[in-house]
Amino acid sequence: MRSWTVNPSNIEVAGLENHSLRIFDSKTQRINLIPKQAEPIQIYVCGITPYDSAHLGHAFTYLAFDLMIRAMRVTKQNVNYVQNVTDIDDPLFERSRKTDKKWTSIVDDQLEIYRKDMQALNIMAPDHFVGVVENIDTINDEIEKTIKRKLTYQLGTKWYFQTRKDNKSLLVKDVKDHELITLANERGCDTDTPGKLNAIDPIVWKESKEDEPSWNREFGTGRPGWHIQCISLANKYAKLPLHIQGGGKDLIFPHHAMCEEQAIALGLGDLATNYCHVGMVSYQGSKMSKSKGNLVFVHELINKGISPMVIRTCLMLNHWQNDWEFQEVDIIKAEKLLEKINTNLTGKFFSRNEFDFILESMLNNIQTPKILEFLSQLDPDKNDERSIPTDTVLSALLGLDLESV
Numbered sequence: 001m002r003s004w005t006v007n008p009s010n011i012e013v014a015g016l017e018n019h020s021l022r023i024f025d026s027k028t029q030r031i032n033l034i035p036k037q038a039e040p041i042q043i044y045v046c047g048i049t050p051y052d053s054a055h056l057g058h059a060f061t062y063l064a065f066d067l068m069i070r071a072m073r074v075t076k077q078n079v080n081y082v083q084n085v086t087d088i089d090d091p092l093f094e095r096s097r098k099t100d101k102k103w104t105s106i107v108d109d110q111l112e113i114y115r116k117d118m119q120a121l122n123i124m125a126p127d128h129f130v131g132v133v134e135n136i137d138t139i140n141d142e143i144e145k146t147i148k149r150k151l152t153y154q155l156g157t158k159w160y161f162q163t164r165k166d167n168k169s170l171l172v173k174d175v176k177d178h179e180l181i182t183l184a185n186e187r188g189c190d191t192d193t194p195g196k197l198n199a200i201d202p203i204v205w206k207e208s209k210e211d212e213p214s215w216n217r218e219f220g221t222g223r224p225g226w227h228i229q230c231i232s233l234a235n236k237y238a239k240l241p242l243h244i245q246g247g248g249k250d251l252i253f254p255h256h257a258m259c260e261e262q263a264i265a266l267g268l269g270d271l272a273t274n275y276c277h278v279g280m281v282s283y284q285g286s287k288m289s290k291s292k293g294n295l296v297f298v299h300e301l302i303n304k305g306i307s308p309m310v311i312r313t314c315l316m317l318n319h320w321q322n323d324w325e326f327q328e329v330d331i332i333k334a335e336k337l338l339e340k341i342n343t344n345l346t347g348k349f350f351s352r353n354e355f356d357f358i359l360e361s362m363l364n365n366i367q368t369p370k371i372l373e374f375l376s377q378l379d380p381d382k383n384d385e386r387s388i389p390t391d392t393v394l395s396a397l398l399g400l401d402l403e404s405v
């Protein structure tokens with residue numbers, strides 16, 4: 001599907017190609033090196049279900065991968081970045097019923113807003129921005145394989161993937177079984193359906209309701225489940241294993257653990273060598289969620305006249321792994337900080353030491369709060385040898401376009 005365009009500048013500094021990104025992996029619980037390679041680094045980020053607009057939590061997630069990709073590009077590492085759109089999913093059809101609006105119109109409208117939000121926030125566009133509907137044959141072929149290889153079982157008009165109770169993903173190794181069931185339940189899995197072999201077994205295929213899109217296959221007339229969509233799209237648009245599979249922390253289970261297990265069962269091997277899970281953003285005391293109605297939408301902030309660069313700075317004041325609570329005062333704090341950076345640094349130059357500090361802070365697990373603090377303290381008129389343009393560095397590495405502030 002149509003993506004958006006962000007063109008980051010290039011930094012001309014000797015030796016950049018000798019550096020590599022290190023990033024925290026949720027599976028091994030440590031910071032891992034993403035080794036340099038001639039082929040592009042493969043990144044798959046689980047995208048939106050386009051039934052509502054992007055809120056600050058979404059922006060924080062996609063910003064994290066934007067920053068990782070910027071760090072890799074600056075160090076001359078090419079990237080193949082895939083982001084999907086879950087344009088077949090229960091919440092979308094529920095929204096369609098509630099609003100009496102065709103689900104396809106909801107998708108079109110929300111994607112238009114999403115693209116505008118991402119572009120405004122200067123968030124790197126994926127190389128492949130891919131939807132379920134446009135790839136339905138690929139996904140359904142993968143489901144057929146799953147069924148033919150007897151990795152599934154049928155209950156009524158639903159096909160379930162049979163998870164292995166004795167083979168718990170390292171992503172959830174410390175989580176107790178009853179907690180997994182609660183999590184799965186909260187996130188759309190029908191854990192109490194009678195006859196299921198394991199309560200957390202996910203749906204790979206189910207019959208569509210009358211007003212939902214539906215496809216005819218040998219194994220039934222219906223539509224695909226969630227996890228198999230991402231496996232099929234990752235396999236089609238990226239080279240497996242992915243170097244990074246990413247998303248918000250709420251995707252660790254069931255989504256990413258289930259993707260991992262199904263991919264192995266399908267013979268695709270480990271889906272990813274690193275899993276990056278971005279912290280959750282809360283507001284008014286709880287995680288931003290549709291059900292609680294405590295959402296702060298990106299486009300609403302922009303419509304209020306808040307500069308997208310201020311919103312971006314506000315998000316970067318938090319480390320990508322951390323959960324944090326948004327407060328209106330954060331915008332004012334970001335505004336002041338950005339103004340200071342703009343006044344002090346626009347049209348100036350970094351010394352090599354200053355640049356190295358910024359680059360190293362990015363490459364060592366994307367420490368944006370540390371960089372912003374450093375920038376706010378800088379005195380670029382100090383009598384050091386200065387040759388690296390500040391505007392180019394801030395734009396290329398942090399996505400901060402000072403002129404537009």
Ligand SMILES: [Zn+2]
Nearest residue numbers: 046047230255
């Ligand atoms: Zn996904």
